[in-house]
Amino acid sequence: MLAQLVGYLGDFDRAEDAAQEAFAIAAERWPTSGVPDRPGAWLVTTARNRAIDRIRRERTLAGKMHLLPAPEAVMDEFDDTAVKDERLELIFTCCHPALSPEGQVALTLRALGGLETAEIARAFMVSEDTMKRRLSRAKAKIRATGIPFAVPAAHLLSDRVDAVLTVIYLIYNEGYRGRVDLGAEAIRLGRVLAGLMPDEPEAHGLLALMMIHHARRHARFAGEDLVLLGDQDRTLWDVRQIAEGRAVLDRAFALGGRGAYVVQAVIASMQTRQPVDWPQIAALYRRLVELTGSPVVELNHAAALAQAGEPAAALRAVDRLDLDGYLYYHSTRAELLRRLGRAADARTAYRRAIDLATSTPERRFLNRRLEES
Template sequence: MVAALDEIFREEWGRVLATLIGILGDFDVAEDAAQEAFAIAADHWPREGVPANPRAWLMRTARNRATDRIRRDRVLATRLDMLVAAHRVEVPMNTTTFPDERLELIFTCCHPALAIEAQVALTLRTLGGLTTDEIARAFLVPERTMAQRLVRAKRKIEAAGIPFRVPPDHLLRERLDAVLAVVYLIFNEGYGGRDELAAEAIWLGRALTELLPDEPEVRGLLAMMLLHDSRRETRFNDGELVLLGDQDPSRWNTTQIGRGRAELDRAIALGGRGPYVLQAAIASLHAEKPCDWAQLAALYGELARLTASPVVELNRAIAVAEIEGPEAGLRIVDGLGLDDFRYLHSTRAELLRRLGRTDEARDAYRRARELTDDGAERRFLERRLTELAGRTGSDSDPAAPR
């Protein structure tokens, strides 16, 4: 029962919260009501059984809780009328028609009046259900900084009266960069082991292609997600992380790879040369055996030129190491200055290990382990430390695509 409840909660959180925000126009009230509804469900459903329509049950309970709070707070009296009106007309529970309330939420959060970092963070918190700490780690900032950023974003939306709706066509593209960044980060968080978030991101990617069918970066993002997700079943074995070089290609989802490449072809046909199209091309190369490292290095170089991202440079260093040797890759890694980024240290450790610099490699693996909360990654790094003394080299590296 616990596993079934967890699955329902993961599937319904974004929809329920998005609907409540649309009704109330207040992120905090909506989030509190949703949390209470889910807590009540966790208490009642194991004893009484899961209702036939879990989302409708959660929505009714959340609306009742929100009504109680609004009645206690006279400052929010005008919102009670909105809630009562919504209570008379059952909120549609359509799971297939596009667009739905989740897309409205993402465009509300990505209003240009907010700084783009706040847009992305707020959507990850509300739609993705990520904790403040998880979002802070995604942005490489302290949790306190992220908490303050989220509070300011919510207040600005309320003070400015930003509407909860998909904007008209002529305004869509001014929000597109932030929307794509949100979907990308939701997928990235899900790719680390939260399959429901990866599925949500892919759904949003498909919805965006319907909304903006001729936008190459939208196609590129969807292609990249489909191609990476095609290897989902091979990334872990009995809970242990399996690197790309050690995965069994015969178990990859070839249908999904085909769909991803079709989206990539469409993006290129539309003239796409942006960051997401480049990442999709990189993902497509990773789905080939043997891997063309020279072409990968060139694509990563172009992506680094567009984004000026040290994380992209880290991935280019991996490709360069495969072509020119670990010393060449290490020279790039040591100039990146990502001291709090665990994959820099795990990559550096692998390159040092290949060079036979065992003591330095051990220190780098330990630093990566200190920065890693993920259990599977920690166990992987611990295995590397255990194996370090007796091994000379490997074709896999901890920062390689997984």
């Protein structure tokens, strides 16, 4: 819905305001009048009409009003089948090279991923106020420069693919933390992108990564409790989706893919094998550190080292990282300290992780670990 409104109005703030107003009207009317046969069409039509009325009242676009259709004509123009492409158009609009890389990803997560500003700030490990300013600057630049709402021509796709892949990956990460709806949406977008760029190995690598992880979604939680990989009931895994993910990964390899998403997909695939080859996974994470230079990847490498039987080396690696505001830094460090018999230090690290946890399963898991230490 938001993608259609942004494409129609050419303004993020107006689109968000109109969408919110339409949902408020629906919440007021539908309980008594009933849900329309095509609720999506009703919402978009209502939002468009309200936006047009507001523009007329404000008279800021008075000179362009003749270009806008009359409100009563909008319903017939709505096409439910167009939503998929318009979502991709919205991603590419947000990921225009004229915007800063941080602004590209942040704006797309806000507009398309449905993430709140605080959630996006957490993903970037910055303050909420900093993220608000980034979002405002990105919206203003799109409005001021007239960045088109469209999927770019084929020869321009490569200029934006890195940012688009990052966006889809971060949307999936929020889904992996428990918002399964976002996980499914990220996979859907990944399929669309892989179809749009069939010769791009990283697009296939990302899709494979998401599919293999998503296949374990029913085993990752038991009620409100988080279940670690080694304790998961493998009968709950979607073996068909794992097989499909591996087939997509084979496609990425056939295209010569050796990038970061392909390597992560290989790791995800290896984690579904029995037994898990942790030394090999640790080696792959080392390769991933070389590709990305990311301290978060270094943290994952340390966790794999511990699983491979080297907790002391893993702790030394973790203690070199500057990730104090990152939940998983403290939870990983706590686990390593616990394994090394440093119970008091482990409890301190668990408490710090609990302070940073934002989801109920994470808090429950960490509190249980704290009690066991």
